[in-house]
Amino acid sequence: MRRKPNPDQRRRELCDTAIRLLADDGVKGVSHLKVDRKAGVPDGTTSFYFRTRSALLQAVAVRVSELDLKDLIAATRAQTPAGLTADEPSGLATLVMRTATGARLIRTKARYELALQAGRDPLLDEALRSYGDRFRALIVDVVLRLQDKPDRALADRQAYVVMMFISGVMQAFASGDRSIRSAAELDALISGIVAGVGSSFALR
């Protein structure tokens, strides 16, 4: 028998169980009792830690976002800009490719379930949205390193386009699409997008 976990650890474990349920069965697959049973804890445990279903989903959104943020910070820190200029694929592209398999694919699917549910739950929406700016800031840093001449306003726009593209790719991954075969290929596309959006707006 493992020792009884502390409350923070227990909350994280219950959220991780809910992430798997979300990925497998969608929002309808998540209830306090289903999390209890899947986690192998006594009935009532999940509702002790998270009083309402919305509170549970908000906690799951925070857990997913914190894990994603940790991944993205690690992937974009102290990293060569890559793409057209480096021999190794960028940390960003490598990370996006990893969202197509294993535990990260489960998290990707859970994230899209939460995003759709957020349209019906303002508090869940707020929980997800509070991380949006932090993700965007990290992508802006990546884009700034790809620019020849740093331009912050342009980088914001380029980062938005890169984020929408990556979001579409991850959504396609979650649906089984495998059109992009390597991080190097993805890097080339990201570099192309950044350069193209740069030229397009420089012309205006």
Add this chain to the structure above:
Amino acid sequence: MRRKPNPDQRRRELCDTAIRLLADDGVKGVSHLKVDRKAGVPDGTTSFYFRTRSALLQAVAVRVSELDLKDLIAATRAQTPAGLTADEPSGLATLVMRTATGARLIRTKARYELALQAGRDPLLDEALRSYGDRFRALIVDVVLRLQDKPDRALADRQAYVVMMFISGVMQAFASGDRSIRSAAELDALISGIVAGVGSSFALR
């Protein structure tokens, strides 16, 4: 009292009701009985036309895809390439902007619910996937018109990136994001993406 509709018309009406339920309440909001009640038809009508829940969702996927395809054909036919070269926004950009409001937003939300559910339902996945190639072909045509020198292999790749970007934007619209304010702005981004991916791969 309206006259009793013919079977095809009845099927379409039930699918349209299911689209609204999907958008409002997600996949869990769709059952034969809920569609009956929401459509104001006698209990059992929906299960008479669609025996299983999967059959109902497949029919809804076909309905959503047919409506989207009709919109996309109208938007991309006999249309100037637009973006950097035309004064009017392109049909494609205008259509994407329209997915952010009204009946098309309802359909956008329903489409993402179906896409997630498709990961758990191979027949639903097949129903959605069968339209993928037709959407892609229309976007390839748009991209070919943006190329200086027609290059089909390159157009396939550019079209993929444009589709992933548009998918990300529509998903963001469905979550309430309104970062892109006009079809002209969207056109500039699409043109930039096409040009940038073109240059990026020409360099390799």
